[in-house]
Amino acid sequence: MTQNTPLPPCHSVTARTAPRVLSAAQLKAMGVPAGRAVEQCGAGGPWQQPLPGVFVLHPGPLSGPERLRSALLYAGRPPASGRRAAPSRAADPAYGEAMLTGLAALSLYGFAAAPPVASVERVDVLVPRVRRLRSAGYARLLRTAELPRPERVDGLPVAPVARALADAVAGLGDAVAVRRLLTEAVRGGHCEPAVLVGELNRAKVLGRPQVVHAVDTLLAEGRAMAEERLYDMVRAHGLKEPLWNVDLRLPGGPHLGGVDAYWPDEAVAVELDTRAPRHSRLEGGRRQEEHEAEWSAYAARREHLERLGVTVVHLTPKKLRDAREQQATVVRTALMAAADREPAAYVMILPR
Template sequence: GRRAAPARPGGTDPAYGEAMVTGLAALSLHGFAAAPPAVSLDRIDVLVPRARRLRSVRYAHLVRTPELPEPEVLDGLPVAPVARALADAVAGIGDAFVVRRLLTEAVRDGHCEPAVVVGELTRAKILGHPQVVDAVDSLLAEGRALAEERLYGLVRGYDLPEPLWNVDLRLPGGPHLGGVDAYWPEEAVALELDTRAPRYGRPDDGRRQEEHEAEWSAYAARREHLERLGVTVVHLSPRKLRDAPEQQAVVVRTALMAAASREPAAYVMVLPR
């Protein structure tokens, strides 16, 4: 499980200078079960500024970066944040199974959100590597499942009316309007978790980029269509569900209460999906 970082009384110990543990050793210090114990590793990845004139030695492999992230202090050591440590670790791992375990654990155990991990993998220019591509799909699926659990907890923990869960909306005799994560038919309020995959892929992967552009366009068009029919669409992000659930409960409750003062929505059929 995740080990909480102790408070930093005055920031990083100056004795360490501009350097921090990253890669598998950092993930071990963060409490990753899928990472081997730091003491068992043949080498430790150390993140340093690109401009520093340092050399790797037998047990310390230097990873150079133009800009250092803010470290956390774990077991008295400055350690790279999880997403950065993941990217540095994955860059040196060729086993797709190990990569998948690490990425999945990062999201499942609440270390960081999928979009943050994808951003770091993109920065490291390893998102298109074969052992990473499928693992990212697993990462996004794990993030979606976790967000759904948080949404169920939000509705029940803050005494919101019980919605119809995971349904498709359709006009009678008309087109399919799309699926939503929750729907309150009396108030005509739909809720969608914004767990779309970030725009990732190789810079030259035009087909994948086109697919993502099409997905985002369809997403926006569906929302606009529902709102033209009088259906209020509430979007919640996984991060906000995690960090500010009370605020998100207020957003949903406000949308439900506002239904009384709106024009009646068009009738839509609600089907299980």
């Protein structure tokens, strides 16, 4: 039998109705043995095999989505033993625990700064560290000890935005491209700056020159966006208008620190936390020491204010984005509880 021998009618119907990209295992389940599939990929044949064990049921160039699906099928195929090792609940029947990451994932998420799916030269795929499968063709396998829980985009498993960004940045040397991707992530509301910084730490790219300035910029933009959300929350939920962005100081005493909103009659302060997560490991000993010192100073400042009778409400940008009504209730409760508390110490209020 040659590659030009037509498939039996049942196989012909299957080829027309099934997805145009299938693994050898999927074809076998449809009644097409591996040898027969390979025959169809010969010179002038109707099929092609762009990656080992993956078949495209048409000749000619692959579309962008076909490249993504074929890379996932290759990366997610079972080990040679045929047994998958304790798959997680997020495992896909066709792709196992494999998921798209890097520029291909960002393109699926709709990033304007990422190349179109069809133009992505390398399709990065996250796989468990225990997999021994090697990269092949345009499919580049990135092994990791801890797989994130994938999102579903266009029916495909995709790493969360922050992880996909970190993996993309790790492979980029162009400072302009890095800045555009990180800026779009924050401005477009794809992920919070602190979460992104944590992923960049994990990828060990924070110290790269093309990343340092971009991170400083996105953290500043992230704070501005968080402040805007705080303004919106206060006004949308009918909270009393506070004094915005002020410093607190004891008369003739030490500086108590700045707060993002303060209600002097109730002695309630709101502080936005736009720092990297408390337990993130920042790259470099000095950077880590500065991170720990920042957290210690924050905790000491908050404890000092509370000893003076000032209630400090701690809000994160993520909470303001995802649970604004709940955060408004927290602030309202703190304001209402002021009547039942002992009067706070007198503090001076200065512009920040």
